[in-house]
Amino acid sequence: MEFREVLKHRKSVRAYEQRPIPSNVLDRILATVRYAPSAGFTQGNEYLVLDSPEALADFWTLTDDPKDPIPDEMRSTLPPVLVLPLSNRRAYLDRYSQPDKAGFGLEDADNWPVPYWDIDAGMASMLMLLAAIDEGLAAWFFGISSGEKDLLERFSVPEQFKPIGVIALGYPAATDPLAITSSAKRRRRRPTESLMHRNGW
Numbered sequence: 001m002e003f004r005e006v007l008k009h010r011k012s013v014r015a016y017e018q019r020p021i022p023s024n025v026l027d028r029i030l031a032t033v034r035y036a037p038s039a040g041f042t043q044g045n046e047y048l049v050l051d052s053p054e055a056l057a058d059f060w061t062l063t064d065d066p067k068d069p070i071p072d073e074m075r076s077t078l079p080p081v082l083v084l085p086l087s088n089r090r091a092y093l094d095r096y097s098q099p100d101k102a103g104f105g106l107e108d109a110d111n112w113p114v115p116y117w118d119i120d121a122g123m124a125s126m127l128m129l130l131a132a133i134d135e136g137l138a139a140w141f142f143g144i145s146s147g148e149k150d151l152l153e154r155f156s157v158p159e160q161f162k163p164i165g166v167i168a169l170g171y172p173a174a175t176d177p178l179a180i181t182s183s184a185k186r187r188r189r190r191p192t193e194s195l196m197h198r199n200g201w
């Protein structure tokens with residue numbers, strides 16, 4: 001698909017057909033993270049991929065937020081695959097302690113202008129979101145508001161990793177009952193001119 005077409009079709013889809021993603025298609029989407037830029041070429045972030053019925057069921061049970069429970073109408077359209085991009089601050093501090101990077105003081109997390117480990121996880125996430133569209137699938141990035149600790153324990157995630165959110169992948173359902181509640185329905189995309197400050201504010 002042309003890049004412009006991919007962009008035009010990219011949106012958060014919250015309802016999915018109950019059919020698996022062919023493994024070669026999923027593999028291609030996952031492999032795109034290798035092409036993401038990373039500070040110091042650290043490549044320190046890793047990904048938890050959930051695609052078995054048991055793993056997915058446990059994800060939804062453990063992260064169900066008592067203050068914002070999963071709506072009943074969503075239970076029959078949950079995505080067949082979830083990918084959790086796991087940010088690894090420790091890997092970045094280690095990388096920036098190496099001889100070619102030492103001297104910038106970046107072996108200390110407090111000296112980083114912004115947390116590049118999280119930024120790199122976001123960069124890789126975007127590649128997967130766009131790759132999904134390119135493969136004729138849909139995707140959705142969402143946050144974990146409850147149960148993160150239990151979730152990480154359930155999947156034996158080593159303690160240095162922190163999920164920046166979750167990427168849902170799958171074939172879009174014919175209708176998305178939750179689309180109506182999306183901010184995207186209530187807010188417009190800002191025009192480019194309002195976002196850009198060419199040569200100054």
Ligand SMILES: Cc1cc2nc3c(=O)[nH]c(=O)nc-3n(C[C@H](O)[C@H](O)[C@H](O)COP(=O)(O)O)c2cc1C
Nearest residue numbers: 010011012013014141142143144165182183184185
């Ligand atoms: C960092 C981040 C966190 C988000 N968290 C949620 C979330 O928890 N639940 C949700 O339904 N959508 C979430 N979204 C999706 C946004 O609501 C969505 O991108 C926005 O409304 C624009 O809609 P679009 O993606 O369809 O263009 C999140 C998106 C980002 C980038």
